[in-house]
Amino acid sequence: IFLLPALLVTPPRPAPGELWFTLLDVGQGLAAVLRTHAHTLVYDAGPRYSDDLDAGTAVVLPYLRQQGLRSIDALLISHRDNDHAGGADAVARGVRVARLMASDTESVTGKVEACADGMSRQWDGVRFEILHPPASASALRRNDASCVLMVEAGGTRVLLPGDIEARAEAQLLRSGRDLSAQVLVAPHHGSRSSSTTAFVHAVAPRYVLYAVGYRNRWGFPHPWVVERYQRAGAQAYDSAAHGAIELRISATGEVVPPRAWRAEHRRYWHWQAGPTE
Numbered sequence: 001i002f003l004l005p006a007l008l009v010t011p012p013r014p015a016p017g018e019l020w021f022t023l024l025d026v027g028q029g030l031a032a033v034l035r036t037h038a039h040t041l042v043y044d045a046g047p048r049y050s051d052d053l054d055a056g057t058a059v060v061l062p063y064l065r066q067q068g069l070r071s072i073d074a075l076l077i078s079h080r081d082n083d084h085a086g087g088a089d090a091v092a093r094g095v096r097v098a099r100l101m102a103s104d105t106e107s108v109t110g111k112v113e114a115c116a117d118g119m120s121r122q123w124d125g126v127r128f129e130i131l132h133p134p135a136s137a138s139a140l141r142r143n144d145a146s147c148v149l150m151v152e153a154g155g156t157r158v159l160l161p162g163d164i165e166a167r168a169e170a171q172l173l174r175s176g177r178d179l180s181a182q183v184l185v186a187p188h189h190g191s192r193s194s195s196t197t198a199f200v201h202a203v204a205p206r207y208v209l210y211a212v213g214y215r216n217r218w219g220f221p222h223p224w225v226v227e228r229y230q231r232a233g234a235q236a237y238d239s240a241a242h243g244a245i246e247l248r249i250s251a252t253g254e255v256v257p258p259r260a261w262r263a264e265h266r267r268y269w270h271w272q273a274g275p276t277e
Contacts, residue, residue, distance in 0.1 A: 011068035013037060017125035017251025019153035023185065024063060025239040025261065026055035028213030028220075029083035032160060032185065033063065034151055037124035040064075040072040043149060043160050048086030056087025061094040063244075071096035073123070076115065077107040078146040078162030103133060103145045103162075115147040125251060126153045131179075132164065132172055143188060144168035150181065154253030157181035159203060163188040169199040182206045182255060183247060186229070190221020190238075200232050207258060209245055210238035 013035065014020045020035040026046030034041045042064075046055025064072070075097045077085045088108035092100065097110075105112045120129040132148035133140055146162025159181035164172075165188060172179060184205035187194035189212050208229045210221045221238065229236060237245050243261035250256075 019249040028216045030211040039123040041074040044084040045087035047083040054087040056090030074099040077102040153249045156253040158183040161187040165193045192222040208234040214240040
């Protein structure tokens with residue numbers, strides 16, 4: 001009987017029109033959860049670390065359960081690279097997934113719908129739109145075929161570009177779309193092959209988030225890219241230094257400053273350096 005209060009407590013959820021965005025810490029990879037009042041989308045599911053362990057099992061599913069979520073409305077896998085798709089099958093098995101989407105059908109097991117420019121959905125007053133790739137994207141390299149997702153709540157936008165590189169960035173710029181977004185997950189983890197000057201100026205983010213692993217072998221985010229966003233006035237956070245990063249956007253578009261898991265749950269053994277170290 002003493003356990004009943006814990007069982008009856010309902011975890012908080014966004015109000016109508018609000019967006020809660022969480023960039024999870026999956027090491028060198030990407031996984032993000034976007035929640036509206038009654039809907040949830042998971043964008044990428046992190047890497048498979050070994051035959052016995054993946055980020056879907058170790059990070060994404062525990063987070064969803066902690067949030068009281070036993071089903072999600074969409075699992076969107078940007079592209080098939082392991083650091084984005086390695087945990088996808090575990091997520092698809094661990095919760096009920098209403099819709100599987102990916103840039104190619106090999107990203108995740110099951111009935112997968114190919115994402116393409118122009119696809120959109122509105123949930124609880126929040127708009128989700130795919131900006132890339134075009135419907136005929138067979139000529140694009142794997143990274144440049146990534147599903148690019150723009151989410152808008154109260155006029156404030158969050159842009160998740162997967163691993164697109166300079167070619168796909170240029171294609172988006174030529175499309176004439178408004179790419180401006182207050183929150184940007186840096187393309188390709190801050191690789192120097194992405195975040196061209198023109199792209200950074202077009203997006204003009206207030207916050208740039210780097211999904212990176214501690215001392216990763218590629219040196220992400222690249223110092224040139226970090227400097228580029230600094231010059232553009234963006235405030236930077238990275239998952240290696242800050243852990244999971246959460247932003248909340250109100251129905252009127254106000255952004256609550258990012259909450260970093262390591263800052264709120266600090267322990268003496270946690271590394272506290274910034275993204276440029």
